[in-house]
Amino acid sequence: MKTSTAALSLALYAQGIYAFPRAMYDTAEHFAALQKRAGPQGGAPLPLVPPPFDPALQYVSNQGQYKFVPPGPLDERGPCPGLNALANHNYLPHNGIATIQQFVDATNKGFGMSRDLSTFLAVYGAIVDGTGTGWSIRGTPHTGISGSHGNYETDSSPCRGDLNQWGSNTDLQITQFKRLYALQPNAATANYNLDVLRTFRTQRLTESINKNPYFSYGPFTGVAVSQAAFTFIYRFMANKSSEYPEGRLDKATLKSFMSIQGDDNNLKWVPGNEQFPDYFYKRHPTDEYSIPYFQSDIVYFAQADPRILIPGCNKGKVNTYSALDPGTLSNGAYTAQQAAANPVCFASAFAKAEATAFTGLSTSQLAPLFSALDSATGGLNCKAIGSVNQTALAACPGFSFYGGPNGPVAPGAIQN
Numbered sequence: 001m002k003t004s005t006a007a008l009s010l011a012l013y014a015q016g017i018y019a020f021p022r023a024m025y026d027t028a029e030h031f032a033a034l035q036k037r038a039g040p041q042g043g044a045p046l047p048l049v050p051p052p053f054d055p056a057l058q059y060v061s062n063q064g065q066y067k068f069v070p071p072g073p074l075d076e077r078g079p080c081p082g083l084n085a086l087a088n089h090n091y092l093p094h095n096g097i098a099t100i101q102q103f104v105d106a107t108n109k110g111f112g113m114s115r116d117l118s119t120f121l122a123v124y125g126a127i128v129d130g131t132g133t134g135w136s137i138r139g140t141p142h143t144g145i146s147g148s149h150g151n152y153e154t155d156s157s158p159c160r161g162d163l164n165q166w167g168s169n170t171d172l173q174i175t176q177f178k179r180l181y182a183l184q185p186n187a188a189t190a191n192y193n194l195d196v197l198r199t200f201r202t203q204r205l206t207e208s209i210n211k212n213p214y215f216s217y218g219p220f221t222g223v224a225v226s227q228a229a230f231t232f233i234y235r236f237m238a239n240k241s242s243e244y245p246e247g248r249l250d251k252a253t254l255k256s257f258m259s260i261q262g263d264d265n266n267l268k269w270v271p272g273n274e275q276f277p278d279y280f281y282k283r284h285p286t287d288e289y290s291i292p293y294f295q296s297d298i299v300y301f302a303q304a305d306p307r308i309l310i311p312g313c314n315k316g317k318v319n320t321y322s323a324l325d326p327g328t329l330s331n332g333a334y335t336a337q338q339a340a341a342n343p344v345c346f347a348s349a350f351a352k353a354e355a356t357a358f359t360g361l362s363t364s365q366l367a368p369l370f371s372a373l374d375s376a377t378g379g380l381n382c383k384a385i386g387s388v389n390q391t392a393l394a395a396c397p398g399f400s401f402y403g404g405p406n407g408p409v410a411p412g413a414i415q416n
Contacts, residue, residue: 041234041246042195044300051287053245058281060110062089068275069094077272078138078145078405079153079160079170080229081257082236085274086110087137099134100126110276111236112283114290120376124351125152127369128359138170138405146170146405151358153404154221156208157229158200159258164401164410165212172269177260179203181267184251192249193238194297197230202305209321211414215314216398219329220354222311223339224298224347231297233257235289240281253277291376295344302340309340313396317412328392333385345382348373353385358402 062068066089071077076096077084083103086092091106098106103122107113125135129148136144145153149169155162159177163169180200184190208215217226237257238247255261259273283289302309312323326339326346330353339346352373355366363370393399401407409415 040191040193040244040248041238042193042198044194044297046293046296047246047287050245051284053240053242053281054284055281058112058240058284060276060280060282062276062278062280066090066276071096071272075272076136076138076144077274078136079157080137080145081159081259081274082107082111082232083137083145084259084272085257085276088272088274089276092137096137097134098137102134108288110282112285112288113236114288114293116376117289117291117294120291120372123369123372127361127366128152128355132368140405141403147403149404149407150216150218150221150399150402152221152225154218154226155212155215155398156204156217156222156226158197158204158233162208162212162215163404163407164214164398165208165413166415167409168404168406170405171271172258174267174269176204176207177258177269178267181251181254181260181264187251190251191238192254193234193247194231194300197234198301198304201227201230201301201308205305205307209314210318213314213317213320213410213412214398214401215321216396216401217312218399219311219326219339219350220347223309223343227298227301227308228294230301231294235293235297236283239277239279240283245284247283253280291344292379295342295380298343302343306340309343310336313398315395316397316410318414324392324396329389330385331387331389333383338383342380342382345377345380348377349382349385350388354388357388357390 068088069090071088075087075094077087078096083092086106087094087096091110092098092102100119100122104115104118107118108115125145126133129135129139129143129152138144139147141147146169149163153169158180159172161168161171161173166173180192183196183200184192216222234247234249237253238249239253240247256275256277259270260267261270262268298308310323310326311329312321314320326334326336330350333349334346352370355361355369356363359366
């Protein structure tokens with residue numbers, strides 16, 4: 001599928017999805033009122049009411065053509081557990097390399113991701129770190145998800161290591177998983193919902209500051225992409241039911257999607273074996289996870305830790321983190337308050353303004369990406385950024401590190 005077609009399709013998707021009323025998450029007062037009805041998902045503001053549950057519409061098969069098949073030596077598996085699971089069950093091509101349309105269809109069929117969000121992510125990945133029409137869920141330096149460190153994949157992942165802390169951005173660090181796993185000690189009631197994950201989001205951000213000398217938290221990669229790594233865990237991996245229509249993510253389901261085996265005293269990561277559990281039910285079609293939904297979750301996370309809304313970095317040593325003023329970065333296009341109020345707008349506007357610099361592509365080559373970004377964020381009334389302050393970016397050495405899946409461990413990195 002050509003990227004121009006993807007951009008056109010995204011525009012059509014957006015016409016329907018942006019009837020979603022953005023005003024519902026614009027004020028702190030409204031957040032507070034919504035959180036009084038904290039359900040299984042935690043206190044997150046959306047959905048406003050529990051969604052319907054229809055087992056016939058929401059069942060995700062792991063049988064027949066969708067049975068689990070572990071990856072072979074030539075099959076690519078990367079840092080995203082959900083995409084790895086889709087490939088292992090043949091919702092994505094088993095080799096781990098897919099077109100834009102295949103990513104859009106598979107994430108919707110397997111998890112209930114709205115097509116506005118999936119097309120935005122797939123078009124960006126294909127053009128910035130792929131062939132223009134598709135890309136790999138792993139890849140090599142400067143291609144695929146694992147090779148996109150610095151312009152897509154980023155630091156402070158829930159369970160994957162920081163590239164310059166561990167030398168790999170694809171390997172799961174079992175100590176990180178164990179810390180997440182321990183946040184719900186009672187197996188009978190465990191639910192890794194958004195409240196749990198925003199607690200873990202703060203822990204991981206602090207850990208990267210404390211241990212990765214080149215930790216970078218960019219306007220697009222940090223503010224937007226890194227949040228998805230946390231919100232997607234509950235929003236997509238939680239199993240829906242009549243009792244838990246918003247989803248419950250218990251210990252066994254978390255381990256299945258994270259490719260963790262063994263009992264609680266002997267947890268082990270088996271690379272690339274992420275699986276859909278038996279009797280898994282995705283999001284209801286009327287409750288698909290869209291860009292406005294995602295933005296509301298980012299702002300909800302920020303209520304617990306406002307740091308996540310502002311880019312920043314370490315300066316070559318641990319614990320040298322400082323924030324970067326959005327007003328300075330955007331040459332006045334966004335104030336810090338405006339960036340915090342509309343993080344997806346700020347992130348996407350920054351990505352557009354900086355795309356020619358970090359891809360080396362011309363504006364005409366990037367036109368399908370720009371069209372996709374405009375369509376994806378059309379309902380949010382985003383302002384453009386005319387130019388990026390390169391001097392401000394240069395204060396962060398980690399911003400210049402573009403690579404993966406492997407890289408040098410920074411001097412002074414802490415791995416305990």
